[in-house]
Amino acid sequence: MSVVYDILIVGGGPGGMTAGIYGSRARLQTAILEKGKPGGQAATTTEMENYPGFFRETTGPGVMGEFEAHAKQFGTVFLKGNVTGVAFEGEIKSVTTSSGETYQGRTVVLAPGAEPRMLGVPGEGKLRGKGVSYCATCDADFFEELDVIVVGSGDSAIEEALYLTKFAESVTVIVIHDEGILDCNKRSSEKAFANPKLKWVWNSVLEEIQGEEMVEAVVTKNIRTGEQTTREVNGVFVFIGMQPKTEFLKGKVALDPWGYIPTTERMETNIPGVYAVGDARAKYLRQVVTAAADGAVAAFAAEKFLEGHVEGRLTREDIQKLTEGSK
Amino acid sequence: MIELNKENFDAEVLQASGLVLVDFWSEKCEPCMALMPEVVKLAEKNAGRAKFCKLDTAGNKRLAISQKVLGMPTVVFYKDGEKVFTFGPAEIDADGIDAVQAKLDELA
Numbered sequence: 001m002s003v004v005y006d007i008l009i010v011g012g013g014p015g016g017m018t019a020g021i022y023g024s025r026a027r028l029q030t031a032i033l034e035k036g037k038p039g040g041q042a043a044t045t046t047e048m049e050n051y052p053g054f055f056r057e058t059t060g061p062g063v064m065g066e067f068e069a070h071a072k073q074f075g076t077v078f079l080k081g082n083v084t085g086v087a088f089e090g091e092i093k094s095v096t097t098s099s100g101e102t103y104q105g106r107t108v109v110l111a112p113g114a115e116p117r118m119l120g121v122p123g124e125g126k127l128r129g130k131g132v133s134y135c136a137t138c139d140a141d142f143f144e145e146l147d148v149i150v151v152g153s154g155d156s157a158i159e160e161a162l163y164l165t166k167f168a169e170s171v172t173v174i175v176i177h178d179e180g181i182l183d184c185n186k187r188s189s190e191k192a193f194a195n196p197k198l199k200w201v202w203n204s205v206l207e208e209i210q211g212e213e214m215v216e217a218v219v220t221k222n223i224r225t226g227e228q229t230t231r232e233v234n235g236v237f238v239f240i241g242m243q244p245k246t247e248f249l250k251g252k253v254a255l256d257p258w259g260y261i262p263t264t265e266r267m268e269t270n271i272p273g274v275y276a277v278g279d280a281r282a283k284y285l286r287q288v289v290t291a292a293a294d295g296a297v298a299a300f301a302a303e304k305f306l307e308g309h310v311e312g313r314l315t316r317e318d319i320q321k322l323t324e325g326s327k
Numbered sequence: 328m329i330e331l332n333k334e335n336f337d338a339e340v341l342q343a344s345g346l347v348l349v350d351f352w353s354e355k356c357e358p359c360m361a362l363m364p365e366v367v368k369l370a371e372k373n374a375g376r377a378k379f380c381k382l383d384t385a386g387n388k389r390l391a392i393s394q395k396v397l398g399m400p401t402v403v404f405y406k407d408g409e410k411v412f413t414f415g416p417a418e419i420d421a422d423g424i425d426a427v428q429a430k431l432d433e434l435a
Contacts, residue, residue, distance in 0.1 A: 035423060037361030044357045061357060082423050098425050115420075129398030129415030138356040138416070141388060142397045213395050235397070 004092055005031045007302050008105025010083050013040020014288045015278025016111030017067040018295030019302075020076035026303050032071070033095065033103060035082035039064030040113050041242075041279070042288050044135055047159045051288050063288070079103065083112075086252050088271045107273045107302040110249065110261060111295070114242035114279040114286070119151065123209030124238075131215025132236045136160035139235070140167040148235035149174055149218060151206050157239035158184040158192050164237065165197040172199040172231070174206055174220055209236055244280040254323050256282050262322035267298035270318075273305055282322070328370050331382040333390055339380060340405055346377035346434055347405040348427075351396045353384045358416065359400040365424040366402070369431070376435040377404075402427055404434055 007023040009016045012034030023030035037043060045060040054063050072078065081097035086108070094104045116134035118124055124132055133139040140163060148168045150161040153175045164171045173192075175182065179202040182189045192198055201220060207228065208219040217232045244259045254270040256262050260282035267275040277294035279286045329339055331349065340347050350366045352359035363381075370379035384391040384399065394403065394410070402414040412430055414422075 037357060039357070046355075098423065125417075128417050129401055129413075130395060131397050133398050133416075135356070135358070135416070138353075138358060138399045139397065141353060141355070141385060142392060144388065214397060 003029075003104065005029045005077075005103070005105045006306055007031075007107050007109060007299060008093070008095065008103055009033065009109040009111055010086075010095060011040065011111035011113055011278070011280075012038035012068075012078065013111055013113045013278055013291060014042055014064065014067055015113075015291035015295040015298075016040075016109065017064075017071045017076075018292040019109045019111065019275075019277060019299040020071040020295075021067075021074055022296050022299035023302065024071065024074035024076045026299065028299075028303060028306065029077075030075070030299075031077040031079050031103070031105075033079045033081045033083055033097070035080070035097075038068045038078065040291075041115075044137055045156070045159070046137055047163060048288070067292075084248050086249065088252055088274055091273075093273065107275065107305055109267075109295070109298045109302065110253070110269070110274065110276040110280065111278045111291075112245040112249075112280045114244050116238065117241045117243045119206055119238055119240060121206055121208055123211065123215075124236075127209055127211055127215050127236075130213060131211065131234060132209060132238065134238055136163050136237055139237075140164050143168045143235045145169050146234035147172070147232070148237060149206075149231065149233050150237045150239065152239040152241070153177065153182040153184060154239065154241065155184045155188060158182060158188045160237060160239055161198060162188070162191060162195060165195055168197075168235070170199060171197055172201060172233070174201050174204050176203070176205055176223065178202060206236070242279060242286070246280050256323055258282075264318075265297075266301040267294055268301060273302070275302060328367060329378065329380040331380050332387055336382070336387075336390055339378070341408045343378060343405070344407050346431075348377050348379050348431070349394075349403045349405065350379075350381040351384055351391055351394075351399055351401040351403070352381060353399060355385070356399045358420070362400045362402075362419060362424070366427075369424055369428060373428075373431060373435070377431060404430060406434060 006028035007030045009032040012032045042060045043064040048060045085096040147170045149172045151174045203224045204220045207221045210217045261276035262282045275298035278291040404412040
């Protein structure tokens with residue numbers, strides 16, 4: 001591969017694609033490496049009503065399709081590949097994919113995103129794809145007329161629980177908090193409490209998922225009383241937050257103790273010319289709109305870097321402070 | 328690729344001799360839609376080495392469940408009508424199509 005892109009973007013979610021739009025529009029040779037279909041996590045949820053300007057019957061995949069078309073229109077190159085290795089030592093940076101291909105960039109924007117966190121309870125790994133799911137739109141169909149539980153009470157958990165009520169016979173939400181307290185936004189909780197198909201189990205956590213070839217039951221535990229209850233269910237949908245997909249960056253870019261990538265306000269990592277955006281970045285709010293904002297900043301910073309303005313970079317001491325506590 | 332349904336599944340997969348790959352998918356499943364072009368490419372590249380099929384689970388839900396598939400995307404290898412290897416959503420997400428190709432090379 002002899003092409004050296006001005007901006008090489010790892011990940012085609014909203015953050016990566018916005019970096020693509022801004023980079024290409026600045027007439028920089030910009031490419032996005034994405035292992036699947038562009039859109040990231042946003043493309044796996046149908047409910048999306050908080051991206052400004054898109055509220056009439058829009059869906060996650062719909063909005064992400066617009067991002068993709070937008071980036072392509074300005075000339076962003078979409079490459080297919082699952083990045084498993086990076087080399088950021090030299091002036092020209094390179095990344096390698098699982099199929100052994102190498103791509104080069106003068107700057108790199110890391111937009112690897114995040115993935116659902118697993119519960120870590122017995123039975124979960126064994127029964128994934130056999131009743132344990134992290135993607136309601138993928139698997140809801142299977143549970144028509146069946147009973148499912150949802151674990152979690154954040155935005156994803158409650159919005160996906162509402163989606164599941166369109167398919168499942170019953171949807172029971174396991175919530176760790178006291179009765180009436182959810183972690184999601186007010187609008188979703190109002191909708192959820194008004195939905196007669198949703199049932200609630202408060203002060204509880206999931207302890208075990210049982211079943212041989214398919215999910216048959218779960219054991220929940222009331223954290224107040226310690227009482228355990230076995231519940232017969234066919235499906236378990238887990239939405240207990242996310243974890244950054246930064247395993248391949250360990251030792252290459254500074255990460256915080258949770259695996260997120262700390263950056264400056266300009267999206268700079270501790271490596272000059274390497275930026276991070278979106279859900280894998282250490283930040284306060286992870287949304288499509290904030291990922292897009294990160295992407296714009298990173299592409300702008302990369303443009304300035306390529307022009308030779310490199311001030312405002314994290315110092316070694318800054319990174320030391322940000323990563324304190326990690327091994 | 329052969330489109331499977333309730334009517335032809337037995338004949339094309341369970342009563343077939345040799346190696347058969349089945350991609351379980353549905354339109355609503357975004358990761359499935361992302362995987363599909365890669366499976367098509369894999370089928371073209373390996374033509375003659377196995378029979379390549381896809382099953383739209385919309386409308387064939389019971390059939391999918393009878394094959395113990397309740398999560399997608401899932402790619403299953405059958406040999407002489409017996410299930411020999413399953414790539415579930417976790418494996419597909421982690422290793423992608425390369426792992427399917429490696430398994431095909433091992434089984435074919």
